[in-house]
Amino acid sequence: MTSTSDSTGAAVRADGRATDQLRPVTVTRGWLDEAEGSVLVEFGRTRVLCVASFTEGVPRWRKGSGEGWVTAEYAMLPRATNERSPRESVKGKIGGRTHEISRLIGRSLRAVVDMSALGENSIVLDCDVLQADGGTRTAAITGAYVALADAIAWGRRHGHVTGGKQVLSDSVAAVSVGIIDGTPMLDLPYVEDVRAETDMNVVVTGSGKFVEVQGTAEHAPFDRAELDALLDLALQGTTELTRIQQEALAREL
């Protein structure tokens, strides 16, 4: 569980990756038979099912606006983690972490959606973590974007989305970065995540602009230079994720 240095002086991680290397990422579209968009996204052992449900109409408070709505709900299966956690449905309430991540995913996707081009239609993104090994929220955002794109295409094919305007103004992807033993690293699995002094989730558009930057000093406050290094690393990671999303969407469904 240590990150040592190889002969070239570069840190080597427990899973053999370079510090600036993503885990193997796969994006499987059409994972369900009925949903308008459904993607199984994997960042290493982290496995999230992202499903987009397209419905005509919008919530009451948005009716008559001519604009659509996109929202997200994140959840974990009870045994996604190494120890089983009680179900939030059984506890009768949703925890703070779940709320926070659901809101983050929703905001991140809305940043690239032109709501008037979507028209009065709603898309809900359900991101259910089947297996968790760090980075579940960033995997969820990355996969949810692809499911969203499929659902919008479905809406256009079925005549619910009309007009010449693009609904998606850009793409969006996310990655985690952190500082471990003083070294900035990209895309942390669970064993690295718990050791990180600082942990940051960064959401970036396909054109390289920031949508969200959330950095937290888990064990030690960080200075401006460390922040800069983390941002560099994150941009490198989201550039690669954007390419993987494009390739996935280019494939025949």
Added chain:
Amino acid sequence: MTSTSDSTGAAVRADGRATDQLRPVTVTRGWLDEAEGSVLVEFGRTRVLCVASFTEGVPRWRKGSGEGWVTAEYAMLPRATNERSPRESVKGKIGGRTHEISRLIGRSLRAVVDMSALGENSIVLDCDVLQADGGTRTAAITGAYVALADAIAWGRRHGHVTGGKQVLSDSVAAVSVGIIDGTPMLDLPYVEDVRAETDMNVVVTGSGKFVEVQGTAEHAPFDRAELDALLDLALQGTTELTRIQQEALAREL
């Protein structure tokens, strides 16, 4: 969506099956990396993830009894069905149907477990429906049995289950049967389920004894002869499912 008759007079179903034929059934063990038992079970398009979590110790009310405990929780992902349903965690309470099926799965598994041979250990079976096309509770029981067997084997390998006694006294599987247009049929997908006059779920041990018989007249009360025909069909189906479970468990994990 009609079931017609072929030249031999036998009813033919929308998916081409004979009336006494199961859908294609697959049982994939070890679907998750960490859980003590994890099975993806598929009955046609119905897909349920059954995960067994083994923990030492038992609930407070059972402490000191020398006996173990097995329980189950069933749930559906919001978009498992054709139209998205709101999450029970968001609604803040679990519906009647969810409760009912969770209790059924738990009772069915406990019927084949020797609690004193298990010792003071607990196993929770989480059955999460990823995609629903009829028969989710029977698929869940059938898959959960295999996950349970794997978790018990894990407990023995890790020294938590000791002694020479078998923990599992038998195997258990379940199938749905129903009467459609007067014809008894085996293993109903959603389109048949909604049309069935009578719907029955039958849970049977590997040795052919009944654990649960739940028959409901959805549209028309049924007579004793119809009940007998349904029971015959169900026993035929669970015999086949028992064979599939055995084959799955015979494979190297």
Added chain:
Amino acid sequence: MTSTSDSTGAAVRADGRATDQLRPVTVTRGWLDEAEGSVLVEFGRTRVLCVASFTEGVPRWRKGSGEGWVTAEYAMLPRATNERSPRESVKGKIGGRTHEISRLIGRSLRAVVDMSALGENSIVLDCDVLQADGGTRTAAITGAYVALADAIAWGRRHGHVTGGKQVLSDSVAAVSVGIIDGTPMLDLPYVEDVRAETDMNVVVTGSGKFVEVQGTAEHAPFDRAELDALLDLALQGTTELTRIQQEALAREL
């Protein structure tokens, strides 16, 4: 608490009944002053108040259908049982067993109601157990049918139910059966219920057709012959209950 055999070889039960004999059953109509139908039903010491509330109109999802709606809610007073149980209103949620029985009662009654003959009217059956000594759900169904019949008659007298069609296509009653020390027995009180190897609740129409068959192996799976014996016994019991219902409804209210 033992069931011994008398000289003729027939099992004798703790309360002196033959194995195929019901407990004393009483059905008291008009137990409340205002409700459209209200019945106190007693199966031995089990005492359930079944109240039918008739209201014009139907739930939103059924409006404009021309059809009515019948539903049921089951509950126990906290000290119905031998030890006081906490109120579900205080716990803030309804337990699985309560849900399950409420759903069973509703389904059983709907099986004999012609919803279009009822017209757009709703009837709620509240079945509150005042004292529990086994068989509360079967007593509830048996009593609720009588309260339902009274409420429908009320609706006709007050001009809410019109047209020449019968609303009730049949009557419905229910009884429990079980196998104790290898002997099938009818209508189990609490002391027998906890000892039963197999427990079955059977809901049958006045014309002798099954509406629900719910058999559970509490301690030992049961074979086909045992299942057949239980079904025979249940049909004998519901035939007697149907007669008691008819006599009750024949009396002046």
Added chain:
Amino acid sequence: MTSTSDSTGAAVRADGRATDQLRPVTVTRGWLDEAEGSVLVEFGRTRVLCVASFTEGVPRWRKGSGEGWVTAEYAMLPRATNERSPRESVKGKIGGRTHEISRLIGRSLRAVVDMSALGENSIVLDCDVLQADGGTRTAAITGAYVALADAIAWGRRHGHVTGGKQVLSDSVAAVSVGIIDGTPMLDLPYVEDVRAETDMNVVVTGSGKFVEVQGTAEHAPFDRAELDALLDLALQGTTELTRIQQEALAREL
């Protein structure tokens, strides 16, 4: 629904009672077979089942104090009232009125209990309104006292309550009074209750001392003279109720 005057100038009420007359009151002890105390109390058509459950031991916060605990829970069956109300268990929370009355009943009973004479035992009073026609909380207190007395006697007979001290220092009863069309009246049924300008519930000990005085100006604030008249009337009513309680307790159970 009007209260007119007869030739002597005294107000006559819709049900023919004099202004200072109680409705017919009945107190039926031993209404359930198992509970340590159980009373069906009727004030006219108002019918409340008051059940006392005796258990050894006290809540955690009172352990080791040598003192007992008495508490109460009040509830209405859904169709106790003229129109059905939704169950609080289904709504998932208890309303303000229910809480308030439960607390009132508990306080009223505790006022006559010597907790150290009770010893470390707990008694819960469940007051369930089967039919409501005004005055449910006062009927509940009046009936609950009798159930409480029976439960304490049970505790003594079974050796849980020991020592020579009386547990009950006094008896307690309650009645409602109100001003209708300027006339103070005793024991209001529903039709009078909704018309009352002022409504008061008074809880009084057998020796004529006040335990609770709760007066509310429903439609018009009241002056000191009116308050005095209401208190006089209430004391007259509770004197009569005390006598009825004594007679009930004097009967063989």
Added chain:
Amino acid sequence: MTSTSDSTGAAVRADGRATDQLRPVTVTRGWLDEAEGSVLVEFGRTRVLCVASFTEGVPRWRKGSGEGWVTAEYAMLPRATNERSPRESVKGKIGGRTHEISRLIGRSLRAVVDMSALGENSIVLDCDVLQADGGTRTAAITGAYVALADAIAWGRRHGHVTGGKQVLSDSVAAVSVGIIDGTPMLDLPYVEDVRAETDMNVVVTGSGKFVEVQGTAEHAPFDRAELDALLDLALQGTTELTRIQQEALAREL
């Protein structure tokens, strides 16, 4: 914490007050910048923020009646008391005491409001206890009346309340009284409240009529003479509080 007697024989209280003396009372209007009425009321160390929110329209069940609606919600900040209490929002339900006081405040204010003069407008009074030292409910009523008066004036200035009729038919104030060591005392702080044999909250209009009288025997039932003495003391206190309210409302806002 003792109340001794001075040389004149009059009881002296821990804080030096005479038995018939209020604590220092301050009423600060306009404590918030945006609310239609906002008052910080202080009875000694007890400090309650009373905020009146005026909105056009009424709840659904009152629409078309031509009448308005006034309601109140009472709550305590977690550390208002000497030991921190868990938040009711975190516990997920509101306790009985909170419900009871909210209902009392609402009823007390409605007693002096002419709902048809208010027209179809709603006013919610939020009474949040910032610091609690006894008498929080009476302080809340006293302060809420002033906030209500300001909100009604706001409604008139902004053209929501029209017509020549007065909305407020009277003013309303409240005070606690109790018997401590046999001596009736006015306006009890926490240290006296816990020692009181009898505790009474009295709500009185500016013209000296009773709106609510709630007396509870905390440790010993009280007789008629004691009740009379408490009522006298309460009327003296509310007369003084009425004067303080009038002075506060006479000041420029």
Added chain:
Amino acid sequence: MTSTSDSTGAAVRADGRATDQLRPVTVTRGWLDEAEGSVLVEFGRTRVLCVASFTEGVPRWRKGSGEGWVTAEYAMLPRATNERSPRESVKGKIGGRTHEISRLIGRSLRAVVDMSALGENSIVLDCDVLQADGGTRTAAITGAYVALADAIAWGRRHGHVTGGKQVLSDSVAAVSVGIIDGTPMLDLPYVEDVRAETDMNVVVTGSGKFVEVQGTAEHAPFDRAELDALLDLALQGTTELTRIQQEALAREL
């Protein structure tokens, strides 16, 4: 509500502040009489009551660790905002935003606490927003730090915190920054907050290191240069807030 430019070309804000200027900030210690630490903090019209409750002992999961625990709960009074919001206690659950901010405040404070120096003691920070005009979470963090410092000093004075180690390794303060019409601005009130293209909350220690960086593109993704400008502005603001905290803590309590 527009930000224009003055003759020198610098943007001028609706409230006359320069773009890099904080609103008037006041920190009032000892606002409550009993709490171990209590601070009313004001950022312009935003007013937050921050109360620190010190208790001996730690939650169960931390017992025996020798370490303390610090947590926070954030809430808004219903009329803190311009329109009244329903209470979360009445709704029966806490919203996502509330959870998220509570967690942020807790993390921010824990970043400067040496838990082993605190010993097995717990401090809860209640941050209740009395009036909201933007920046409530940053005001809450800034005020809560001061209340925390007072509570720790109280713990030391009363002998609960012992040993020579400093409990607080640094101070912590927070401020919001945002881009409005392309111009980065410091400490946004509500009217600016809703117009901001990008909104960022930054939590910084007294020594100038980052604890949290949370930037969100509300209307337009932001580039690296904009992010850098916002971080510069935030550091300038927290430097000033740190000075205000030090001055407040230097005053006699």
